[in-house]
Amino acid sequence: MAEAMGLRERKKQQTARRIHRIAVALFVERGFDNVSVQEIADASEVSKMTVFNYFGTKEDLVFSPVEEHFGDAARAVRERAPGESAVDAARRQFLEMVDARDASVGLHREPFARQVRQLVLNTPVLMERAFLAAQKGTRELAAQLAEETGDPTLAPIAAATLSAARSALIEEHHRRLDAGENPDEIAADAPERARHAFGLIEKGLKGYAVKS
Numbered sequence: 001m002a003e004a005m006g007l008r009e010r011k012k013q014q015t016a017r018r019i020h021r022i023a024v025a026l027f028v029e030r031g032f033d034n035v036s037v038q039e040i041a042d043a044s045e046v047s048k049m050t051v052f053n054y055f056g057t058k059e060d061l062v063f064s065p066v067e068e069h070f071g072d073a074a075r076a077v078r079e080r081a082p083g084e085s086a087v088d089a090a091r092r093q094f095l096e097m098v099d100a101r102d103a104s105v106g107l108h109r110e111p112f113a114r115q116v117r118q119l120v121l122n123t124p125v126l127m128e129r130a131f132l133a134a135q136k137g138t139r140e141l142a143a144q145l146a147e148e149t150g151d152p153t154l155a156p157i158a159a160a161t162l163s164a165a166r167s168a169l170i171e172e173h174h175r176r177l178d179a180g181e182n183p184d185e186i187a188a189d190a191p192e193r194a195r196h197a198f199g200l201i202e203k204g205l206k207g208y209a210v211k212s
Contacts, residue, residue: 016054016065019044021112023061028115032062032123059129062116069104070137072097073162077209078144086145086209090162091198094169098190106173107183117174138163145209158205165197 022044026035037058041048055061073090080089097105103113120126138159146155172193176186 012054015046015050019046019051019054020061020065024112024116024119027062027119027123032058032119032126037061059126062119062126063129063133066104066116067133070133071140072104072137073159073166074137074141074144077141080211082211084211085202085205085207086158086162087198087202087205090166091194094166094198095191095194098187098194101183101187104170106170106177107187109183114174114177134163134167148211149209154208158208161201161205165201169193169197 019040023035023040026040026043037051038048040061041051044051051061055064072093076089076093077086080086080092084092094105098107101107101109103110106113106117108114120130139156141163142156142159145158146152149155169190173186173190177183
């Protein structure tokens with residue numbers, strides 16, 4: 001029974017992935033506002049109801065597979081080891097994702113991730129969704145820091161600063177990819193760029209939120 005459940009789950013994931021990729025391809029080709037959910041269902045050879053079973057809204061067709069990454073910084077801080085500061089945790093996680101060439105930090109070789117990003121940049125409703133998701137991630141990080149430190153004033157400042165550093169580094173990756181650089185070339189000097197970026201924060205947050 002467990003094997004059968006595992007097979008069903010894999011098939012569901014494969015179906016969701018196929019719908020997601022077909023939807024993005026249609027959005028890129030014709031524009032987000034010019035493609036209906038019914039057209040996506042037809043191209044995916046499923047019913048419209050099936051699409052909504054996997055993706056609650058049309059915007060979810062773009063964001064559902066990636067939206068969890070907006071909470072990466074909060075997750076890094078929440079799961080950090082005793083003795084590790086919030087800055088160290090965010091830097092460590094970022095560099096681990098660089099090593100993995102994670103698409104969420106702009107270093108995936110496959111062009112699909114860049115197509116999704118360009119689609120979001122070109123579509124106001126998706127840009128608004130991205131902004132709200134990023135703000136939610138920053139608030140989540142602030143809440144985590146406030147709970148640990150007992151200081152609801154400094155926590156949002158620290159969270160916003162850490163989030164801004166990650167965003168700036170990721171944007172630099174995208175800029176260099178757009179200029180034609182290889183992901184491996186960009187990743188090679190990522191530790192040095194991260195050292196400078198998080199080091200700048202650390203000068204003001206040194207000793208802040210060290211887990212006991």
